[in-house]
Amino acid sequence: MLAAYAVTADLEKPLNALEVGEIDPPAVPTDWVTVRVKAAALNHHDVWSLRGVGLPAERLPMILGCDAAGVTEDGREVVVYAVINDPGYAGEDETLDPRRSLLSERYPGTLAELVRAPARNLVDKPTGLSFAEAACLPTAWLTAYRALFTSGALRPGDSVLVQGAGGGVSTAAIMIGRATGLRVWVTSRSPERVERAVALGAHRGFAAGERLPEKVDAVVDSVGAATWSHSINSLRPGGRLVTVGTTSGADLRSAELTKIFFKPLQVIGSTMGTRSELEAVLHLVANTGIRPIIDRVLPLAEAADGLAAMASGDLFGKIVLEP
Known part of the structure; x- marks a missing residue:
């Protein structure tokens, strides 16, 4: 499948660590749900990952991306919640799990044609939101x-x-x-x-x-x-x-x-938020009519251009990639 992924780390020139091309879908737990990505938004986390921050060499290559909206195999339109908790964590606030990670840290991220995540990490997309708008919300x-x-x-x-x-x-x-x-x-x-x-x-x-x-x-x-x-x-x-x-x-x-x-x-x-807070964000956006500001929408194949703009600060709002 087509994806944008880190193949090495480069602290000074992070774009040198990026590859965009075909990659075999990496293994994840068998009970996770497959989502066909319709839109994925970039975050500074992606640039830090290319610099090697929080992404050790033994986890490479790693598909980048925390944010996505898409469709499951049974046709459900969803927004992906990126915080992955340890299976044994029982707390109510996912961000307090000392063993938590984000998609693209231990497990493949969202800058790809497909992403897999635990079923509880999928939240229904409000019907009034486009996939590009919904993809901007989870981070x-x-x-x-x-x-x-x-x-x-x-x-x-x-x-x-x-x-x-x-x-x-x-x-x-x-x-x-x-x-x-x-x-x-x-x-x-x-x-x-x-x-x-x-x-x-x-x-x-x-x-x-x-x-x-x-x-x-x-x-x-x-x-x-x-x-x-x-x-x-x-x-x-x-x-x-x-x-x-x-x-x-x-x-x-x-x-x-x-x-x-x-x-x-x-x-x-303060970092990210809980799944219930993401649901609150989706309800707020749906009910007030406010929408994320999208600086530009690029095809996934042009991920390097989007990441370069983010690294240089040449944007106002979010950059969205569409496979």
């Missing part, structure tokens, strides 16, 4: 939803700063926040991206690092090192910094520890 939109409401504990009327307009998580947080009654501010290095973010629903936009006119209740930060100090300085006393990614790197000049304990602030790590 970026799920991450944003959990960051805002589970980790960030925000309620209608609260204020939130979203760091870095343009990425999948950021655009999702803006649209979800606006649709649910939050006061949403956003930052970007690009005035054009600020303008587009405001058009999406952000109430105000600011240049990266710009001092805000007032402190906010929470910050959703997927950028990491480049925005960390600004995030800390933007919070009201008792506010919450929800960190969901490190696209600019993880090495901080200062952790701002004095400000964190003196204000006092909460710093909360």
Whole structure:
């Protein structure tokens, strides 16, 4: 089958580690369900995998991809939930399983014509969503939803700063926040991206690092090192910094520890979400009419072009591949 997969690791030039071509479907547990992929969305996780982060050499070659929507062999239209739990895990929050993985880490991912997953990892696709739109939800939109409401504990009327307009998580947080009654501010290095973010629903936009006119209740930060100090300085006393990614790197000049304990602030790590939270995201999108922003749709054979755009930051919203 046609797939995009990592054959090696290259920290500096991740696209050198990519192959796009025919590959035999790797073995997975026999009771998993086969899904014919109609659309798969790219995530920064795919670029990190090509760099070798979380993907050791003994697991190569590995089909990339966490997100997909497709059709099972019996005709059911589904969205694939990417968190794979240890068979012995009995907790309610899948993200707390110490042995969890994502599709494309231990088991083949979604950037292929077929993907297999446990039956419980398949969620019904709302009829009003296209396959391309549905494929954007299981990572970026799920991450944003959990960051805002589970980790960030925000309620209608609260204020939130979203760091870095343009990425999948950021655009999702803006649209979800606006649709649910939050006061949403956003930052970007690009005035054009600020303008587009405001058009999406952000109430105000600011240049990266710009001092805000007032402190906010929470910050959703997927950028990491480049925005960390600004995030800390933007919070009201008792506010919450929800960190969901490190696209600019993880090495901080200062952790701002004095400000964190003196204000006092909460710093909360948040990753992905539960299956039930993904169902909530699907219901929210179906019932409010908001839709993921899709930067471009490419054929699977052109996966390298999509991954290159993601690695360079040349996108606004999600990049979708269609087999």
